[in-house]
Amino acid sequence: MSSTPTQISARIAAPVEFRAGDGPLLTIPEGPCQVIVEGGSAVLTWTEEGQPLSAAIPKIEFDRFVVSDAIILGTS
Incomplete structure (x- = not known):
């Protein structure tokens, strides 16, 4: 199911x-974003310099960011 x-x-x-792939670590800038959680990953989308961007991260890593208050859920 x-x-x-x-x-x-x-x-x-x-x-x-x-x-991003095998590349260097990239940083999502502070500010609003949208998160879609499905299965074992979370996709974060945000706007930077007027351009929409997104990143998929493992759910376990996403959960660690939430617990550490780096990502605050339920805000815009």
Whole structure:
């Protein structure tokens, strides 16, 4: 049985880093974002310099950012 992805408004409040493929660590800037959690990953979307960007991170890593208050859920 498949579950419906959940979209959540959130705010990046401290450095949130992710790796794009095998490249260097990149940082999501502080500010509002949207999060879609599905299965074992979370996709974060945000706007930077007027351009929409996104990053997929493992759910366990996403949970660590939430626990450390780097990502604040339920805000816009």
